[in-house]
Amino acid sequence: MQISKGRANLMLLMAAMIWGAGYIFTKLATNANMQAGLINAIRGFIYAGLAFLFFHKAILKMNRTDLQLGLVAGVINFLGYQFQTWGLRFTTPSNNAFLTAIYVVIIPIIIWFMYKRRLERKSYFAIIIAIIGMGFLTNVLHNGFTLHLGDLLTLISAFFYALQIVYFGMRATNTSPFVLSFMMGMTQGGFGLIWSLLFEHASYGAINWQAGLWPVIVLGIVSSFGAQTLQIVGQRFTDPTPAGLILMTESMFGSIFSVVLGFEPFTVHLLLGGVLIIIAILIMQLDFSRFRTVK
Incomplete structure (x- = not known):
């Protein structure tokens, strides 16, 4: 299977949109007293089950390398999610x-x-603009930034998310994306279950299963199986840095869906942050060499 870089980036943008909407369902699940490990376990096993249902022919051919x-x-994916969720307990959502x-x-x-590869000059400008955009989007630039224990945990999660994107783009292209989807689901589900049984079992009695289970099922089907598979396939045909910028719009789409559904008000900071992030992505997509004067 071969697709163009433009179509691959569109797949990543679709994944970011789905994950942005997923914030709403995650909030519903956590409001029902479901912890991160349990959410991870249920999502992961749903992901693996659907991957096997649709891609079992490729999965049954899995070799040791796969x-x-x-x-x-x-x-890597599990650690990123766990550290991010753990960090959220000790810091503000905007941080x-x-x-x-x-x-x-x-x-x-x-x-x-790892690979001694330097970025194009435009990448540095795009990254700076994107970070400033996130500052406006999360209102950190307006409210100020106070360092918490959760901030260190969140930075650790950011490292794992970066490592995941590089790994998908540079290493995981050597295996079938469908096999990778299945293994991602099984690993996420297995480690999530172990984490939950070890550290979260005391909270099971407080869970409102009727309110919390259906959002997690939606997350497993749409956010894990749907969006994660789009990411895995899309990253095979694009570069890690622009992929990271595109996937970063997850937060922007999360804010948009939150405003549309009435969870938070629309602000100028939200608009400005979204515009800056879009500008950063456009900078990465444009080929500025075409605009140079030919002598």
Whole structure:
């Protein structure tokens, strides 16, 4: 299967939109007293089950290399989500969202350290504009930034998210995206279940299962199986840095859906932050060499 870079980036944008909407369902699940590990476990096993249902022919041909790549990708993904959710308990939502977006800065550092590849000049401008945009979007620039324990945990999660994007773009192209989807789901579900049984079992009695289970099922079907598969396939045909900038719009779409559904008011900061992030993505997509004067 071969697709154009433009179509691959569109797939990543669709994934970011779905994840943005997923904030609403995650909020519904956590409001029903479901913890991160349990949410991860249910989402992961739904993801793996659907992947096997639709892609079982490719999955049954899995070899040792596929297994290793899938396990590594799954562990990285699980750690990113767990540290982000854990950090949210000890910091503000705006700090959490802002610091998670720092992964767009970490991506080129990882690429340089592991592969000695330098970025194009426009990438630095795009990253700076995107970070400023996230500052407006999360209102950190207006309210100020106070360092909490959760901020350190969130930065750790940002590292794992950056590592995941680089891994998908540079290493995981050697295996079938459908096998990778299945392994991601199994790893997410398995480690989520272990985490939950070890650290969250005391909270099971307080869960409102009727209110919390259906949002997690939606997350498993749409956000995990749908969006994660779009990311895995899309990143095979584009570069990690623009992929990171596109996926960062997840927070922007989350704010948009939150405003549309009445969870938060529309503000100028939200508009300005969204515009700056879109400008950053456009900078990455444009080929500025075409605009140079030919002598």
